[in-house]
Amino acid sequence: MSVFTAVTEDDLARWLGDYAVGRLVSFEGIAAGVQNSNFFVTTTLGRYVLTLFETVARADLPYYLHLTAHLAHHGLPVPAPVADRNNEYLGTLSGRPAALVRRLSGRWLTDPTPAHCTRVGAMLAGLHLAGQSYGRRQPHPRGAQWRAEVAERVLPHVGAEDAELLRTELAWQAQQDFDALPQGVIHADLFRDNVLWDGELIGGVIDFYFAGTDTLLFDLAVTVNDWCTMADGSLDAARSAALLEAYGDERAYTEHERRLWPAALRAAALRFWLSRIEDLHLPRSGEMVQVKDPNEYRRILVARIDGEARLPDRP
Amino acid sequence: MSVFTAVTEDDLARWLGDYAVGRLVSFEGIAAGVQNSNFFVTTTLGRYVLTLFETVARADLPYYLHLTAHLAHHGLPVPAPVADRNNEYLGTLSGRPAALVRRLSGRWLTDPTPAHCTRVGAMLAGLHLAGQSYGRRQPHPRGAQWRAEVAERVLPHVGAEDAELLRTELAWQAQQDFDALPQGVIHADLFRDNVLWDGELIGGVIDFYFAGTDTLLFDLAVTVNDWCTMADGSLDAARSAALLEAYGDERAYTEHERRLWPAALRAAALRFWLSRIEDLHLPRSGEMVQVKDPNEYRRILVARIDGEARLPDRP
Numbered sequence: 001m002s003v004f005t006a007v008t009e010d011d012l013a014r015w016l017g018d019y020a021v022g023r024l025v026s027f028e029g030i031a032a033g034v035q036n037s038n039f040f041v042t043t044t045l046g047r048y049v050l051t052l053f054e055t056v057a058r059a060d061l062p063y064y065l066h067l068t069a070h071l072a073h074h075g076l077p078v079p080a081p082v083a084d085r086n087n088e089y090l091g092t093l094s095g096r097p098a099a100l101v102r103r104l105s106g107r108w109l110t111d112p113t114p115a116h117c118t119r120v121g122a123m124l125a126g127l128h129l130a131g132q133s134y135g136r137r138q139p140h141p142r143g144a145q146w147r148a149e150v151a152e153r154v155l156p157h158v159g160a161e162d163a164e165l166l167r168t169e170l171a172w173q174a175q176q177d178f179d180a181l182p183q184g185v186i187h188a189d190l191f192r193d194n195v196l197w198d199g200e201l202i203g204g205v206i207d208f209y210f211a212g213t214d215t216l217l218f219d220l221a222v223t224v225n226d227w228c229t230m231a232d233g234s235l236d237a238a239r240s241a242a243l244l245e246a247y248g249d250e251r252a253y254t255e256h257e258r259r260l261w262p263a264a265l266r267a268a269a270l271r272f273w274l275s276r277i278e279d280l281h282l283p284r285s286g287e288m289v290q291v292k293d294p295n296e297y298r299r300i301l302v303a304r305i306d307g308e309a310r311l312p313d314r315p
Numbered sequence: 316m317s318v319f320t321a322v323t324e325d326d327l328a329r330w331l332g333d334y335a336v337g338r339l340v341s342f343e344g345i346a347a348g349v350q351n352s353n354f355f356v357t358t359t360l361g362r363y364v365l366t367l368f369e370t371v372a373r374a375d376l377p378y379y380l381h382l383t384a385h386l387a388h389h390g391l392p393v394p395a396p397v398a399d400r401n402n403e404y405l406g407t408l409s410g411r412p413a414a415l416v417r418r419l420s421g422r423w424l425t426d427p428t429p430a431h432c433t434r435v436g437a438m439l440a441g442l443h444l445a446g447q448s449y450g451r452r453q454p455h456p457r458g459a460q461w462r463a464e465v466a467e468r469v470l471p472h473v474g475a476e477d478a479e480l481l482r483t484e485l486a487w488q489a490q491q492d493f494d495a496l497p498q499g500v501i502h503a504d505l506f507r508d509n510v511l512w513d514g515e516l517i518g519g520v521i522d523f524y525f526a527g528t529d530t531l532l533f534d535l536a537v538t539v540n541d542w543c544t545m546a547d548g549s550l551d552a553a554r555s556a557a558l559l560e561a562y563g564d565e566r567a568y569t570e571h572e573r574r575l576w577p578a579a580l581r582a583a584a585l586r587f588w589l590s591r592i593e594d595l596h597l598p599r600s601g602e603m604v605q606v607k608d609p610n611e612y613r614r615i616l617v618a619r620i621d622g623e624a625r626l627p628d629r630p
Contacts, residue, residue: 075397082390
């Protein structure tokens with residue numbers, strides 16, 4: 001259960017009075033989600049999702065809200081925030097920063113086919129292209145600096161073999177010329193549970209709370225590591241080719257991106273191995289984190305070190 | 316058939332390259348619509364509608380495109396335009412001004428129940444409330460001045476009885492104090508064929524090309540005259556009450572609006588009687604107008620003159 005803050009019907013009905021979305025018909029808490037309290041809200045005019053922000057600082061919220069508004073403005077299926085009658089996205093409800101967003105249709109998919117991966121690759125490229133004209137900037141909060149810092153914090157908590165792998169890998173990654181790669185706004189967490197499928201189409205991409213500016217190739221690697229990996233951690237060739245070709249159709253790869261693709265896959269694997277180790281050994285108080293197995297991403301990292309991934313040739 | 320301008324697959328695929336909506340999968344002309352050429356467009360990322368504007372002047376289009384963007388921004392189900400990579404809504408395709416909008420789901424309804432009319436009343440109020448913060452202005456193109464001018468043009472073409480009714484009604488309406496009524500952006504054409512139903516909810520409100528600033532009460536009267544009228548032209552009490560109560564729940568009626576409600580119904584009836592007479596007797600060349608029976612709105616006008624409509628009392 002992930003509703004951390006209760007909302008009363010009276011308070012919500014009154015709060016909706018600041019919007020032009022009609023009267024409250026019904027609402028219910030949403031079980032999924034670990035960072036915020038979310039509610040499905042139905043009014044006389046439509047279906048929305050109410051989010052009470054539990055952990056993101058209020059000052060950081062405009063970046064995310066305006067980003068999804070910008071992407072929706074460019075035709076992408078993201079949870080666009082609804083402006084109130086004063087043209088504001090962010091309000092306060094039950095003592096928390098609160099926003100209303102459009103409810104998207106669709107459901108998660110656990111076993112994607114290459115055809116699904118084609119859609120995901122095209123969608124990620126669409127996000128990257130539309131993000132180029134987004135005016136606000138913040139650094140990707142799980143970038144190279146974060147990875148180095150978290151590694152220091154978790155090293156005392158892991159076994160000798162893991163510590164050695166971590167140190168060696170960080171040192172190797174520090175020598176790669178990631179800085180010269182094309183940058184932009186990245187989603188940074190485009191996992192299967194952040195994409196809603198409406199039949200064969202993507203009905204929604206959600207959860208932009210790790211977004212920020214970083215290399216586009218890193219975002220692609222995060223996405224491929226989740227959508228195109230087999231149980232042993234190695235890449236599924238068909239799904240990976242489908243996703244990468246669809247992405248490359250929209251935004252042509254640079255030569256430097258081709259060279260650094262294996263390194264990007266390793267950096268992306270390391271990022272999630274580190275955060276999972278941290279969630280396991282150093283949980284933050286007051287945050288309800290769903291602890292996921294760190295070894296899944298250790299396996300992926302090792303498979304990427306051993307593997308020979310490459311971006312598809314030009315058509 | 317209402318596709319006036321042809322689009323080739325190659326041209327459309329190239330044109331979509333200016334957007335971040337993925338690759339063209341398929342497209343087809345839409346039969347409905349009398350003013351523009353419309354196409355359903357499916358890309359790898361979603362479903363859209365392409366409009367080539369055939370009759371609206373290019374200079375007037377930003378008012379409509381930004382209006383629907385503004386209303387969507389406030390959470391209302393309208394066809395929001397998609398911005399291209401340069402953040403522009405309006406492009407050129409096949410030599411016509413062209414825009415891509417989000418495709419809405421739902422279908423028209425010919426026989427609304429009071430429950431449907433409740434939704435329509437709430438939606439119209441939502442449009443009026445959200446419209447209050449819209450920054451651009453243009454006069455409603457079918458306002459009192461247009462009605463007086465068109466009456467002059469059509470008078471020579473109608474019979475003596477109709478001419479007498481027209482003259483008397485215009486003279487009576489000119490004496491009503493419409494100017495002191497609350498004003499704002501009105502849709503001005505919220506007929507049944509401009510509302511798409513997605514089950515019990517309104518999935519979309521379309522066709523804003525008569526929108527402009529005028530009295531909100533006039534818009535309400537246009538809507539009631541279409542949604543709540545029986546075959547003999549008189550008001551259906553249950554549907555009318557449902558629509559007006561739902562609207563009044565969102566925006567309380569002023570005393571002046573209560574006094575002028577019968578007059579607003581007559582002005583709204585006259586507006587469509589006039590435009591239908593004009594379409595019948597003075598069709599504009601180059602425009603494919605679906606000629607509708609003027610007598611339907613003559614009957615409604617006469618029924619409103621004879622009737623005793625009133626806005627619902629406060630709850």
